[in-house]
Amino acid sequence: LVNKPAGLLTQGDASGEKSLNDEILAYLKDEVTPVFKPSVCNRLDRNTSGLVIAGKNIHALQAMNEIIRKRDVRKIYTALVYGEMKGKGKLEGYLKKDHEDNQVRLVKKSEDAQHIEILYEAEETYRKEGITFTRVEIELLTGRSHQIRVQMANAGLPLWGDNRYGKGKPGQQIALWGMRLSLSHPITGKQMVFM
Secondary structure (H helix, E strand, O other): OOOOOOEOOOOOEEEEEEEHHHHHHOOOHOOOOOOOOEOOOOOOOOEEEEEEEEOOHHHHHHHHHHHHHHOOOOOEEEEEEOOOOOOOOEEEEEEEEEEEOOOOEEOOOOOOOEEEEEEEEEEEEEEEOEEEEEEEEEEOOOOOHHHHHHHHHOOOOOEEEOOOOOOOOOOOOEEEEEEEEEEEEEOOOOEEEEO
């Protein structure tokens, strides 16, 4: 597992900017062969920091990808949202990507919309200079790009620093951290928790 900082791409894109995957390849250069390269197994948005799983060898990569495919990984995030939030519950809906402005939107159920679902629990509310914030723990039940950001903004509780779906400024770090992963060891079956 690797703790990805905010601002770093998980995987490379057309921009050619350095990515977490590039860093992993440099660190594990002795594991690279003509038929295998170590690689990340899951992704986080560029402006989200937190835990990312990587496969150091072909067996680990295949095992982790299968665990993720079966959704046998619990992914817990901590977010700081504008506004006051209480209690716990579930948010769900349908997501569709708008390719013109590269944003996702909540839409009505349709064949081309992706179902999204998160569990949330409000942890602590803060007030500073007339602004109210709540720290929220969020568990992903589905893994879709920007789903936490969109669902919280749609609930009237945008993430602090989110300039795409909330009140943030360009380049500002989004207050969203991939804090905890739990999964069963692929060989022993023992439950593992990483924080």
